[in-house]
Each structure stands twice: as C-alpha cells, then as structure tokens.
Amino acid sequence: MWYNARMVLDQRLKKLATGVSAKEAARAHAKSLLPGESLSDAEQQMAEEFRATIEAMFLMAAVDGEISTEETDQLGASIQAIVDMHAIDDLQLDKTLEDLGAKLGRDGWHARLESVAQRIQTDEGKAFAFRLAAGVAFIDDHVAHAEAAAIDALAAKLGISDDESNQILREVQEDLFGGS
Numbered sequence: 554m555w556y557n558a559r560m561v562l563d564q565r566l567k568k569l570a571t572g573v574s575a576k577e578a579a580r581a582h583a584k585s586l587l588p589g590e591s592l593s594d595a596e597q598q599m600a601e602e603f604r605a606t607i608e609a610m611f612l613m614a615a616v617d618g619e620i621s622t623e624e625t626d627q628l629g630a631s632i633q634a635i636v637d638m639h640a641i642d643d644l645q646l647d648k649t650l651e652d653l654g655a656k657l658g659r660d661g662w663h664a665r666l667e668s669v670a671q672r673i674q675t676d677e678g679k680a681f682a683f684r685l686a687a688g689v690a691f692i693d694d695h696v697a698h699a700e701a702a703a704i705d706a707l708a709a710k711l712g713i714s715d716d717e718s719n720q721i722l723r724e725v726q727e728d729l730f731g732g733s
Contacts, residue, residue, distance in 0.1 A: 598674060605672035606682040607632055609707060611653040612665055613689040616703040625650065631689055663706075670710035679711040680721060687725045 614620055614628045629646055657665050673679050686707055690700040708718040 599678075602673045602675065602678040602682070605669045606678070606685055607649065608653055608656075608665065609669045609682045609686040610689045611650065612657070612662060612669065613686040613700065613703055613707070615654075615657055616662065617697065617699045618662075620654070628689060631685070666706060666710055669707075670712075673711065679713060680717075683707060683711055683713055683718070684721055684725055687722055688729060691725055691729055 610631055611628060614625070620628070629650065632646060632649070660668070669682070673682050687704055690696050690704055696704070704718075704722070708715075713721070
C-alpha cells in the first residue's frame with residue numbers, strides 16, 4: 554500500500570516539477586555534483602536555485618518544528634520524484650536531508666528561509682520554488698495553520714504578490730488533486 558501511495562505522490566509531484574527551466578536547473582545541479590566540472594555563471598545560478606528550491610521544500614515540511622517520519626518520507630519522495638524526472642544521478646538524498654536538518658538546527662527556520670530567498674534570483678525560479686514548497690504543504694490535502702503561515706512567509710520573502718501567490722496555490726491544488 555505504501556508503494557502505491559508513493560507512486561501516486563510521485564505522479565502528483567511530477568505535475569508540479571515540469572518545464573524547461575526546471576529541467577535546466579536540475580541538469581545544472583547534477584552537473585555541479587560532478588568532480589572537475591566547470592559551470593557557466595548561468596548554470597551556477599540555476600544549480601543554486603535548484604538547491605534553494607529543495608531547501609524551501611524541506612522548510613515547508615519542518616515548519617512545525619519537527620519532521621515526522623511520514624513527513625521525511627513524503628519530502629524524500631518529493632525530491633526523488635524531481636531527481637528521477639530529470640535524471641540526476643549523484644544527488645545523495647539522505648545526506649541532503651541530513652545537511653538541511655543541520656543547517657535548520659544551527660540557524661533556525663526564519664534564517665534558512667531568508668537564505669533560500671536570497672539564493673533564488675529569477676522570477677521563474679521563485680515561482681518554481683514556491684510551487685514545489687506549496688506542494689509539500691498540500692500533499693496530504695490538508696494545510697495546517699503553521700503551513701499556511703509558512704506559505705505566506707515564503708511568498709513574502711520571494712516577493713510573490715498575494716494575487717500571484719493565490720493563483721499558484723490554486724494551480725498547485727488543481728495539479729495535485731483536481732486534474733489528470
């Protein structure tokens with residue numbers, strides 16, 4: 554049953570993580586993981602935005618101050634869906650989550666959110682990160698008060714207007730639960 558739930562989760566999240574920019578960012582990140590690879594300035598920026606997007610997703614899961622095993626599994630499945638979709642071979646998921654947890658413990662949620670916002674420079678990257686982070690909050694079809702506040706905080710830090718935020722949130726909900 555868990556396997557089937559994960560497959561459904563993967564399919565839902567893949568709807569959110571599509572587009573040319575997402576593919577380019579994921580490939581730039583994958584390239585950044587290869588020893589001796591040199592990245593152009595644009596590739597470096599895309600790779601950093603991709604890492605920040607993963608952290609935004611992590612922060613959404615961690616917003617209540619604790620990440621349960623179920624949330625870790627959901628977050629891991631979310632990230633793995635993106636990784637699989639864009640054929641990133643060298644992302645060490647457990648280490649990535651462990652590193653994000655250490656940064657969160659060291660710096661706190663608001664400081665990490667500020668870091669995420671500073672590292673995402675493009676409007677498209679901001680919308681992509683917001684979309685996937687909201688997907689983490691929505692994945693169980695219930696958004697708790699802390700998650701709703703975190704969604705608002707993320708939108709504000711990324712400079713996403715209320716109208717744009719609401720539109721993205723409607724699209725995420727439709728993609729996850731209402732469409733094919």
